[in-house]
Amino acid sequence: MEAVQMRSITKWFGSLCALDHVDFSVREGEIHSLLGENGAGKSTLMNVLYGMLPCDEGEVLIHGKPAQIRHPSQAIELGIGMVHQHFMLTPVMTVTENVIVGGEPVNGPFVDYRSAVRQVQEMIDRYHFGIDANTKVQNLSVGEQQRVEILKALYRGANILILDEPTAVLTPQEVQELFAVLRDLKAAGKSIIIITHKLKETAAIADRVSVLRSGKMIDSGLEASRCSVNDLALMMVGRKVDLTFTRRSQCVGQVAFEVQNLNLAVKGVPVLKNLSLKVRKGQILGIAGIEGNGQTELIEVLTGLRRPDSAVILKDGKPFSGNASDFLTAGVGHIPEDRLSRGLVTPMSIEDNVILGYHRRPRFAGKGIRRSADIRAFADEKLAEFQIKAETVQTPCSALSGGNQQKVIVARVFSEDPDILIAAQPTRGVDVGAQEFIHNRLLDLRDEGKAIVLISADLDEVRRLSDRVAVIYDGRIVAENDHDVWDEMELGLLMTGGKGGVTA
Ligand SMILES: Nc1ncnc2c1ncn2[C@@H]1O[C@H](COP(=O)(O)OP(=O)(O)OP(=O)(O)O)[C@@H](O)[C@H]1O
Ligand SMILES: [Mg+2]
Numbered sequence: 001m002e003a004v005q006m007r008s009i010t011k012w013f014g015s016l017c018a019l020d021h022v023d024f025s026v027r028e029g030e031i032h033s034l035l036g037e038n039g040a041g042k043s044t045l046m047n048v049l050y051g052m053l054p055c056d057e058g059e060v061l062i063h064g065k066p067a068q069i070r071h072p073s074q075a076i077e078l079g080i081g082m083v084h085q086h087f088m089l090t091p092v093m094t095v096t097e098n099v100i101v102g103g104e105p106v107n108g109p110f111v112d113y114r115s116a117v118r119q120v121q122e123m124i125d126r127y128h129f130g131i132d133a134n135t136k137v138q139n140l141s142v143g144e145q146q147r148v149e150i151l152k153a154l155y156r157g158a159n160i161l162i163l164d165e166p167t168a169v170l171t172p173q174e175v176q177e178l179f180a181v182l183r184d185l186k187a188a189g190k191s192i193i194i195i196t197h198k199l200k201e202t203a204a205i206a207d208r209v210s211v212l213r214s215g216k217m218i219d220s221g222l223e224a225s226r227c228s229v230n231d232l233a234l235m236m237v238g239r240k241v242d243l244t245f246t247r248r249s250q251c252v253g254q255v256a257f258e259v260q261n262l263n264l265a266v267k268g269v270p271v272l273k274n275l276s277l278k279v280r281k282g283q284i285l286g287i288a289g290i291e292g293n294g295q296t297e298l299i300e301v302l303t304g305l306r307r308p309d310s311a312v313i314l315k316d317g318k319p320f321s322g323n324a325s326d327f328l329t330a331g332v333g334h335i336p337e338d339r340l341s342r343g344l345v346t347p348m349s350i351e352d353n354v355i356l357g358y359h360r361r362p363r364f365a366g367k368g369i370r371r372s373a374d375i376r377a378f379a380d381e382k383l384a385e386f387q388i389k390a391e392t393v394q395t396p397c398s399a400l401s402g403g404n405q406q407k408v409i410v411a412r413v414f415s416e417d418p419d420i421l422i423a424a425q426p427t428r429g430v431d432v433g434a435q436e437f438i439h440n441r442l443l444d445l446r447d448e449g450k451a452i453v454l455i456s457a458d459l460d461e462v463r464r465l466s467d468r469v470a471v472i473y474d475g476r477i478v479a480e481n482d483h484d485v486w487d488e489m490e491l492g493l494l495m496t497g498g499k500g501g502v503t504a
Helices: 042-049 072-077 095-100 113-126 142-155 172-187 199-205 229-237 295-302 324-329 339-343 350-354 372-385 402-415 432-447 459-465 488-495
Strands: 002-013 016-027 031-036 057-062 065-067 080-083 160-164 191-195 208-213 216-223 255-266 269-280 283-288 310-315 332-335 420-424 451-456 468-473 476-482
Touching: 002 042, 002 191, 016 031, 016 042, 016 057, 016 191, 016 208, 031 042, 031 172, 031 199, 031 229, 042 160, 042 191, 072 080, 080 142, 095 113, 095 142, 113 142, 142 160, 142 172, 172 191, 172 199, 172 488, 199 229, 208 229, 229 432, 255 295, 255 451, 269 283, 269 295, 269 451, 269 468, 269 476, 283 432, 283 459, 283 488, 295 420, 295 451, 324 332, 332 402, 339 402, 350 372, 350 402, 372 402, 402 432, 420 432, 432 451, 432 459, 451 459, 459 488, 468 488
Parallel strands: 016 216, 031 191, 031 208, 080 160, 160 191, 283 451, 283 468, 332 420, 420 451
Antiparallel strands: 002 016, 002 057, 057 065, 208 216, 255 269, 255 310, 468 476
């Protein structure tokens, strides 16, 4: 039996056809992976299903019955749940409180908290979620918080669960745990739709696969077991993507950037503790770590966005300090980890964002006057080079898909040809074709003798690109080594504070 049938769904944004007569169906009790390049229409299709966006044409059937879904509350009533990439939990409340908001069991005028805890704990145990219903959400890891989001959907009776890029922020161990949870849910008869750009994951978890390309359904309901990762990449991109990776030889030079004894406390709590690191010309230093171990603050210090309590920063062997604009001027480029809060001004156009921070350069402004034609030509060039999917360079960044927003930032930073690059999650949310492109550009920079610090939650990425790997845990670098010393699981263990690493 089909849990979801979407028929001939069409969605226009102005003159852009984001979904063109798309048919998509999901069976009861299956895990269905929805694939596609950045801007292909995946999130749009799921937003239509969840009632967040109206479609212009088409119909939706849930468990065989025609459904009018105009608002998420109607989707929830029909048993559809959606877990967004940005969690919407309240950190100071407990798991139970977060799960039951909006649907509290009542005892007279009072919320019956005790029976709520019992119900929630029962669900946690049934699906082997391994958390305590009474813990405050702020004490949970990212992976555990995600399970709370899933619980919330289940508590509201979801039997169709949509996950939009759920693994982007997880460690390999957490991904395994999430997949175990999804398999339990499937065994309980639930239908799961999962969007991911990590094709290995699709191959590992999905029963069937559907592929969108430029708003059209290219292949629908293929058996996942019959598709290799290479097949999937080919279907998505429409050309062969080289997923194998040959390591280029490396020629390292002088130390280009160095931080010694970095200490930083935020609101009185030490976040970075006597941290030291250095990166040489022609080298990529990868920093592996679970989110929340000081990476954010480290990136801020390395790019001049935050002043440390104490530290010595040396650029080309000389002491260096200043604010963010001084760092940029000195040739320290920055791909920020959070594209929405630090990377882009989303209401502004692509052309304004692609020169953001550099708009006073003579090439873009003469005697204080904006060189509009030059800016437009530059932005057009970048749009083509980075294959940013947008109607024109005047399109606001808010109208771009997640992966295309990321490409705008990367285009800006690479165009400046920095000597030192602080690259945080450079490929988060971008499709395989763009991952390949960005990885090659990072390696080109390295080969030109630039120094790169790569901070990424994607261990595949860290291990493939880095020449040296450092592990950050609890505000310290707890281990550092050449790139090929630790395998993925060993690295994962070091990242959780496990021992066994040798620093060489
Ligand atoms: N609110 C909007 N206004 C205008 N255009 C939009 C809007 N939302 C999405 N689009 C456009 O619709 C197309 C599909 O976007 P969508 O977000 O569904 O892509 P996606 O497949 O989820 O991509 P990604 O992998 O990058 O997340 C894109 O070209 C995007 O620019
Ligand atoms: Mg999307």
